[in-house]
Amino acid sequence: MTKQLTVAVVGATGAVGSKMLENLVKRKFPIKHIKFLASARSAGKQIDFSGQTYTIEEATPEAFEGVDLALFSAGGSVSEALAPEAAKRGAVVIDNTSHFRMDPEVPLVVPEVNRHALKDIPKGIIANPNCSTIQMVAALQPIREKFGLTKVIVSTYQAVSGSGIAAIDELKAQSAQWEAGKNVEATILPTKADKKHYPIARNVIPQIDKFTENGYTYEEMKMINETKKIMEMPALHVAATCVRVPVVSGHSESVYIELEQEATVQEIFNVLKNAPGIVLQDDISNQVYPMPIYAEGEEPTFVGRIRQDLDNKKGFHMWIVADNLLKGAALNSIQIAEAMLEDNLL
């Protein structure tokens, strides 16, 4: 019989947390007892889960007593403060924030790519990568296994849901303001903390997260550093440009790769057709290619528009799309927990 777990969802009222709850039910995750944790603002409010109504609790260290599995998506500072408290009380933590991702003692896991890393969790914490990184490495790993990989250059087209519920609401409000001929109000993007805010309706914004000192944004540096860590390829050349687009859910990526060995488009099709978690959507004669509107609510990572570079036989271009709140966040976290259960690590 499958082990039944006591699960805590931290950030249960958020964009990622609500997808966690939906997918725990959808995937029939073995739950004995579940706790819904959020900020003091939400404590005492009601939340529906699997046909029943529960009360949200404030996330405190004591809330993790008796918890086997804690799924965190309430921001880096909450994870910094509370993930070690949960782990100290015996919970396995799967953290969706960037706080622990580059810690050498914390595995950063996409199960299709580096499931083996789950065997060693010295801090009791596993990090879930950034959404844009997950879908890219899921698609690149099977290609890398067959042909080797030396370089990755990616430009992203990221949906507003990556920036939380408030950003989804803002895109919807701005679209309505445009339609009504009213002034468009911008208060959230590119980041809440920045001095300037730009509209996202009818716009694209070439900034996700704040700028680092080298001119790349934190989102871009996450993609660069996390890709190298997950693929265990510190010398891989990676560059990223991350862009916000007026799409509610589903991140898209234009990716250029260089392989160690020569390959054909047909050989890459053959590899991706059999790859776990990947759906090949590439039939240009019938205009078949991945698009975020069709990826929303779906579990796989979709890949299409695969072309050989015209000047480099080892160079290939492709288009990768996935639901950023599912494979990019909640689903990947649940798949990590499922893999641990299967391997008797939880």
Ligand code: NAP
């Ligand atoms: P969101 O929609 O704004 O939700 C934030 C959640 O965090 C809410 O449940 C909120 O509870 C809770 N929270 C805020 N402050 C808290 C506190 N002091 N203590 C406990 N809970 C608190 O944001 P989201 O899009 O779900 O993202 C949440 C976090 O997930 C992000 O900050 C990021 O670290 C991570 N994330 C990861 C990815 C990824 O790429 N893997 C993608 C998106 C987000 P209240 O309702 O009570 O305020």
Ligand code: 3JN
């Ligand atoms: O903007 C996106 O599309 C993805 C955003 C992810 C995110 C948002 C706020 C904080 C993260 C993340 O997971 O990298 C964080 C964080 O640094 O924890």
